[in-house]
Amino acid sequence: MPRTLICGHSRSASIFLTTVLFFMMAFLLVGGNRNNAGMMQASLVYLVFMTVLAYLLFRSGRVHRYRSIFFSVYAIAFVLNFIPILLETRGHIALTGRDIANLDTPLCHLTIPMLILPGLVYGVLIFPTKLFANMGFYPMLFLWLGATVVLGKGWCSWGCFYGGLDEFFSKLLPKRIVSSRKFNYSLRWFPFALLLVIVVWSFLALDPVYCGWLCPFKAVTEFVQPTNWLIWVQTGIFVVLFLGLVVVLPLLMKRRTQCGLFCPFGAFQSFVGLANPYRVRIDKEKCNQCGACVDQCPTFAITRETLAKNKVSITCARCGRCMEICPRDAIQFSLLGVPLRGHDARKPGFLSEVFRPDSLFTFGALLFGAVISGGMAAQVLLRFVHLARTGSFLFR
Amino acid sequence: MLAAAGKALLLGLATGLFCLGTCAPVLAPLMLGEERKGLWPLLLPFLQFSLGRLLAYAVVGAVAGWAGAGAAPVLTPRRVGASFLALAALMLLYGLKGGFPGWRLCRLAAPLLARLRAPFWFGLLLGFNACPPFLAAMADVFLHGHVAYGLAFFLVFFLVTTLFLLPLVLLGRLSRYLSLRAVGQWAAVIVGVFYLLAGLRLLIP
Numbered sequence: 001m002p003r004t005l006i007c008g009h010s011r012s013a014s015i016f017l018t019t020v021l022f023f024m025m026a027f028l029l030v031g032g033n034r035n036n037a038g039m040m041q042a043s044l045v046y047l048v049f050m051t052v053l054a055y056l057l058f059r060s061g062r063v064h065r066y067r068s069i070f071f072s073v074y075a076i077a078f079v080l081n082f083i084p085i086l087l088e089t090r091g092h093i094a095l096t097g098r099d100i101a102n103l104d105t106p107l108c109h110l111t112i113p114m115l116i117l118p119g120l121v122y123g124v125l126i127f128p129t130k131l132f133a134n135m136g137f138y139p140m141l142f143l144w145l146g147a148t149v150v151l152g153k154g155w156c157s158w159g160c161f162y163g164g165l166d167e168f169f170s171k172l173l174p175k176r177i178v179s180s181r182k183f184n185y186s187l188r189w190f191p192f193a194l195l196l197v198i199v200v201w202s203f204l205a206l207d208p209v210y211c212g213w214l215c216p217f218k219a220v221t222e223f224v225q226p227t228n229w230l231i232w233v234q235t236g237i238f239v240v241l242f243l244g245l246v247v248v249l250p251l252l253m254k255r256r257t258q259c260g261l262f263c264p265f266g267a268f269q270s271f272v273g274l275a276n277p278y279r280v281r282i283d284k285e286k287c288n289q290c291g292a293c294v295d296q297c298p299t300f301a302i303t304r305e306t307l308a309k310n311k312v313s314i315t316c317a318r319c320g321r322c323m324e325i326c327p328r329d330a331i332q333f334s335l336l337g338v339p340l341r342g343h344d345a346r347k348p349g350f351l352s353e354v355f356r357p358d359s360l361f362t363f364g365a366l367l368f369g370a371v372i373s374g375g376m377a378a379q380v381l382l383r384f385v386h387l388a389r390t391g392s393f394l395f396r
Numbered sequence: 397m398l399a400a401a402g403k404a405l406l407l408g409l410a411t412g413l414f415c416l417g418t419c420a421p422v423l424a425p426l427m428l429g430e431e432r433k434g435l436w437p438l439l440l441p442f443l444q445f446s447l448g449r450l451l452a453y454a455v456v457g458a459v460a461g462w463a464g465a466g467a468a469p470v471l472t473p474r475r476v477g478a479s480f481l482a483l484a485a486l487m488l489l490y491g492l493k494g495g496f497p498g499w500r501l502c503r504l505a506a507p508l509l510a511r512l513r514a515p516f517w518f519g520l521l522l523g524f525n526a527c528p529p530f531l532a533a534m535a536d537v538f539l540h541g542h543v544a545y546g547l548a549f550f551l552v553f554f555l556v557t558t559l560f561l562l563p564l565v566l567l568g569r570l571s572r573y574l575s576l577r578a579v580g581q582w583a584a585v586i587v588g589v590f591y592l593l594a595g596l597r598l599l600i601p
């Protein structure tokens with residue numbers, strides 16, 4: 001791989017950004033757990049972990065590397081927490097008819113595109129969840145709205161508790177086993193087609209069809225209890241999609257195949273994410289069209305065609321990988337409407353470093369990520385302590 | 397009727413994006429060719445074009461429904477299932493291969509029509525196209541065998557394809573972000589899989 005020119009922050013700017021972030025995270029993570037000593041201690045551990053990661057990220061400029069560690073930990077914490085919670089509250093993982101009738105299904109953000117039309121036209125919520133419960137409709141809606149403002153499409157690399165699983169598996173092997181040189185890049189439009197179909201289908205059937213038939217993450221969260229052959233087929237589809245798109249292909253290709261080639265919510269977020277002012281842009285003065293970024297983008301957002309126009313496509317998930325591997329420092333986080341100025345070390349200055357677009361974006365993204373992952377990560381830490389003490393991962 | 401509307405919507409999605417993606421390079425200059433100021437001069441050729449398409453679709457819908465009514469006695473569930481499978485194969489081939497070169501009628505006719513500069517005729521001829529989602533729509537109406545069903549089906553089909561056409565022609569912005577052709581192609585593949593399942597359900601008791 002060509003030599004890269006990663007642009008980190010000076011020591012003083014890194015310490016400043018990390019300190020401010022530390023106090024904000026401490027207030028939001030630890031402050032909320034004042035009445036629970038165990039959670040408070042676990043949150044403190046997580047706070048230290050996030051603070052160290054943030055410092056390393058700012059100082060080294062390796063956004064992708066340290067984000068990737070955070071993102072994988074977050075997704076694994078989600079799964080390790082979600083299933084035990086179901087076992088503790090319901091006594092079983094598989095959804096029964098009674099759970100559905102009682103609206104006991106946690107809502108996830110993937111359903112949002114399917115809920116909009118039926119909600120607007122008929123005023124109904126077509127997913128069996130409670131409106132105000134933890135992981136019910138309104139909490140998830142506000143989480144998504146907040147994420148869209150702070151992260152835009154960056155949700156897919158900093159906020160989505162499923163995306164981290166793709167990320168994790170894509171990082172496990174040191175080298176690619178399947179080259180993507182002959183990859184058919186038109187596949188990256190598949191999620192948009194799937195989005196169109198499921199939105200229309202769900203509206204007509206008044207049923208979130210993606211959840212019933214196609215969601216790969218049912219394999220590691222919850223699924224309807226198989227009681228007839230049709231539900232067995234559906235469950236089989238979930239497992240095959242999960243193993244294929246989230247485990248095997250990311251392992252072999254070292255790319256996030258579920259996120260880049262399948263997830264309809266990612267396609268939806270590509271559009272609504274345009275409301276967020278941060279962009280990833282290629283400086284045509286610096287880029288020599290070497291193509292390293294095309295080969296490395298985990299979500300297939302840069303192709304030879306987009307590169308020729310010095311653009312990344314609408315599907316860019318703001319992961320930072322291209323910036324890390326570009327040998328000419330030609331790709332940067334930027335703010336809409338602000339011309340690219342270059343952020344190389346030749347222009348030092350405390351304030352200009354702190355207010356660089358990449359500093360602002362990563363600061364907001366880390367804070368948002370820490371807040372939404374904090375509770376889960378702390379709970380999982382406590383579960384491990386509980387496991388060591390009692391031999392059980394469940395609290396009761 | 398709701399199921400009919402659903403199928404028409406999905407086929408409209410597939411055909412709308414793909415065929416219009418193919419025809420856009422010709423269609424856009426036709427709509428926006430001359431310097432036109434204001435909304436009405438911009439809308440008028442679009443409305444003429446849409447009227448042409450609507451007429452074509454109404455004729456196709458009514459004829460397919462009428463012909464299907466005549467053939468109704470011989471249409472057993474097994475035969476319907478088999479024809480669904482054939483349609484699924486057609487849609488999958490169409491989506492995966494990126495269309496059939498020989499069938500790109502609008503592309504063949506486009507230079508002539510562009511010279512005619514008559515949006516109504518352009519719409520009428522584009523309306524009688526032969527891409528697989530359109531054939532799937534015709535087959536669906538034929539298998540139902542009702543003229544009214546055919547008219548309703550193609551009305552929805554028309555509305556959905558118009559939805560795609562409108563931003564494409566009037567705004568042209570969506571294509572800045574997406575490859576409409578590729579999205580349409582993949583939508584055809586997904587709809588093909590749905591037809592495959594529907595066909596199998598009819599064939600396997």
Ligand code: SF4
Pocket residue numbers: 282286287288289290291292293294307325326327328329330331
């Ligand atoms: S932005 Fe240009 S110079 Fe940088 S990796 Fe991509 S093609 Fe190479």
Ligand code: SF4
Pocket residue numbers: 280296297298299300301302312315316317318319320321322323
């Ligand atoms: S374009 Fe760059 S920042 Fe965007 S997803 Fe690809 S590698 Fe990540």
